[in-house]
Amino acid sequence: MLLPKSITNLIESFERLPGIGPKTAQRLVFYLLHVPQHELDDFAGNLKILKTSTKLCSQCKNIDETDPCRICADANRNKKVICVVEQPLDLIALENTRKYHGAYHVLHGAIAPLNNIGPDEIYINDLINRVQNGDVEEVIFATNPTLEGEATAMYIEKELEKIGYNGKRTRLARGLPTGGDLEYADELTLSNALEGRK
């Protein structure tokens, strides 16, 4: 290969990122060659401190600058309601609605046997402990509407039954997304929308 070592190294770093192939990585690196050095330094600095300056909240496993995170530390939030999500970005999406004022639990994944992710690889036990030791009135399952998300929610429900939890268990409503087109909705979405009509 004719490329200088520092370029191929950076291309390899970019290639490791999800959804970025060799061609895109090349394009990004050659773009960065035309960027001022101080921007490269900023980028490098942000990468270096990404993990050291963030903490995993010991209560809800959200990622924030402080432990407990800002949501768990907020006295105005109803800690008796726990919304279970797969990823921190799902939490952000829910927060952006400004309609939810309870607590969260971030699993950091979903049960996916094909990818060797079992219940012990994600933060399910921490959730069960939290429900067992806390005064929880409702658990909202906000896992993704996928096979893995569904399986994870079902597994957690069973575990909650085992510890004798008898509070509310709810799931996010299924139906047509706003701005969607009835014609292009898949059968499952449509039948969910029919079933859940009001």
Place this chain on the structure above:
Amino acid sequence: MLLPKSITNLIESFERLPGIGPKTAQRLVFYLLHVPQHELDDFAGNLKILKTSTKLCSQCKNIDETDPCRICADANRNKKVICVVEQPLDLIALENTRKYHGAYHVLHGAIAPLNNIGPDEIYINDLINRVQNGDVEEVIFATNPTLEGEATAMYIEKELEKIGYNGKRTRLARGLPTGGDLEYADELTLSNALEGRK
């Protein structure tokens, strides 16, 4: 925004890259949170030294570790033939064919008035000087088969005429790409392929 500052900063760094929107940037940063620290350090290090460890070849404007670059320094290459390309990646693509053994000239762009890129913003004058002062027998125009690439090639041809260059001037052949489908070829490509039949 609920995200820690170090995360939003890195998201912004990624967003500045071409073809990476806010959602992709978020996804990449949250992926990096699960990557070992030493990989992040490597990535950051590669970014920092990207520009300092590479040089612009004073002859052909290729990017390499040394000046002159490895191609210009190679005594086995025919310096009387200059292949004009827009970007260093185009040079790499041509090198990968292993069919070309002449020299290159990298313009670092194409004339694009809509983007405020005129002939002086790219390395056209350096090419003209090179042809004027050197013993050049052939200039191959390997700019992209786009409007901008064509315009750039035409501009350079005129400039070469002005300095009285009377060596060969060639362009890469136009026709059907290997593996392409006649049915989906556009009219211009097909008519080029017809004209250039042999």
